[in-house]
Amino acid sequence: MRIGCIQFAPQVGDVPNNLNRADACLSRADPLELDNLDLLVLPEMAFSGYNFKSLDHIMPYLEPSGSGISALWARTTALKYDCIVAVGYPEKVDSSRQRRFSAPRYYNSLIMVNGDGETLVNYRKSFLYYTDATWASEGDGFFGANIDGLGQVAMGICMDINPCRFEAPWTKYEFGFHILEVKANLVILSMAWLTQEDSSTFTPFTQEPDMETISYWVQRLEPVVRKEQKEEIIVVFCNRCGIEDDVVYAGTSAVVGIKNGEVSVYGLLGRGVKELLIVNTDHPPFAKLVSREKAPEPEVEPLAPPSVVPVPPSIVSPTRVSPTKERLSRLPEADEPVDDSIATAISSSSSTSGSHMSHGTTAGSSPPMTQIASPWPVIGIASQSPHADGDYGTGSDIYGELPSNYGRFPQHGPSGTSDATTSSTATSVRPKLAISTGSVSPPAISTKGPPAFRDLCTPPMTAFDEAPMTAIDDIPMSGFPKRTDLARSRFQADPNHTHLPFSSRADK
Structure with a gap:
């Protein structure tokens, strides 16, 4: 399967330029790699930006269910490259379409369309982060179903892999056990994952992935790793990068495979790279993630007196x-x-x-x-x-x-x-x-x-x-000839011969 992830740096409310930024990543990619693409994933709220402060702040950028600018871009791109496209967007649901609610509902959603432009999935984020909790509602649960061309798919958005509201126990692993429950062979995670590091120390190393971030993602899928299934499960982490106001995003988009308790890496971007990541999971992975616990430091012993070697x-x-x-x-x-x-x-x-x-x-x-x-x-x-x-x-x-x-x-x-x-x-x-x-x-x-x-x-x-070396310890330095003595020897009878050994002029 050929999978693509667009990692770029959208800005809050700058929808036209955010669309151009995504198109620029596609235009810089090799056209031959885009020909046989099966799946293209974009970050969470890719074109609206993420760091909205309130419902009033995000209101101008909310999109109708499956018919906004994000859905239009997804259909156009899916038709162009004949692939399945998944894009995150802020969804507004008209109350007239939902008899349960008397007022409009807003969701942090992920729409997926096929190569014919048809909507396959419209998933709504279940576990909200405090930023989108100021305006969005929780979804009805994680997604898991069979999709033509992809197989059994589990889908989530960013915070879905964390404990619910950060109140559930760490070991509950809600999303990890969901993957096993639906027997997914493909996991799609659209993300706007932040880092707590300061921008001055985090952003200069744009080409380096943030290994702490990807390690955390894998830890949240521990039930899948410990299951040690013989069939490989492909996990797509599509994150964004850049800075919005005082928020720094971690980048590090990756495509990994989990099989027999091992995590293989098929593709990995740096924390600040803005480009399209394309991997082919039919080819061997280029790396593996391993756990390296810090070894205890050895006790410092006093140095023994030097011994004379016979x-x-x-x-x-x-x-x-x-x-x-x-x-x-x-x-x-x-x-x-x-x-x-x-x-x-x-x-x-x-x-x-x-x-x-x-x-x-x-x-x-x-x-x-x-x-x-x-x-x-x-x-x-x-x-x-x-x-x-x-x-x-x-x-x-x-x-x-x-x-x-x-x-x-x-x-x-x-x-x-x-x-x-x-x-x-x-x-x-x-x-x-x-x-x-x-x-x-x-x-x-x-x-x-x-x-x-x-x-x-x-x-x-x-x-x-x-x-x-102890064999010559008993030789005093006075036993060796001095440079001045050598310069006066027969090796240097004529001082004009500067190429001779021990020449004072050659030393200079």
Whole structure:
């Protein structure tokens, strides 16, 4: 079944513009969605407005039973879209038509017409709110009957879902038990539901539904929810929005389905949205309403003193020497010769690959960056970097190719002068951030392209990386080199090389 609800903001006594506001909502809707519409519902007293103060106030806007401006609009719209239309309006019943009464009677009513313009139902509100109680009379009871094209229908207006006059017990659920009594598969509720919140705090969030309002509506249908029927019952809450004088309306029109004790949501509007809501109950609902009771706050316990986590024996030696101190003491100096076994490994690797790439430059075209082979992981040499899916790239990254001279700088001998001919097997440059346990083999030298940014920033995982932070608590801060010391090291022999590590100019 395709159901439509027009949620808009009519104003008291502004009938012509209220008609235009409803038509505007229809005109903004997708024409294809209106073609197969089965039911269109409008709010309570849709075109007259709701917040009248007295009978004298509403008297000019009362409409004859089934023949006023609201009934005319309903018939015209039903014929246009070939659907059933339900509109709320203030009804005036001529005493000549009711032999029981010697004076005219006034009702807060809901008229329903079919696609041929015929009146199907003229329901009168049974439980009055204090606003319409100033001018209207109570109806004869809730509506429940079979309607062609809709099935077994129960119908109510706004206050009908509340306890009678707010005097009946909350658990009486008059309208909820009425739905079960007539075995309705469709419930129509035309509403002008208010909110008690201040307009300054309620109206700014127009797109958000008022969840307290829809929760209250569902609570008033608790007998239907607890029945846990296998056949779904569709409930249409068509509310209005906006402000009339000092009254703020809650909006939040919705179409829900109740089945097996669950409440599914087929459509839901915000508290201040002015548009046509169209849902197809033959399609799956997009959400469910669930009850979330507030969990009790846990008792606050005093914080226990921090405990020292024991360091695994594989990281700390039997003499309890800090692993970081030990590795820093084993780092080679910049001009310290590399071990023979390591030099042999570099030579064999170079002879196997022929000419290799170093940061995008071939070894034969320009002086290569000094290659490092040591027990410590070297950052920024391996071009194959692990990605999130476990594959390995080929040197290109999402940031694109790196410049050909990226990361390459002239090597300096002991005297500080440039020496491009220094052999890579004779001198080792201390790698940046090279802290490791010494158990990780050197990364492979790429022959395919420049390194990815991940390789320049992320060292390979080591056993030390998995150690708890307490493993380095015994290292005083004085054990680490100062930035000023690093700036004066061989890494920064020439202050003009601002791209070098630990450059004071680069830091600025």
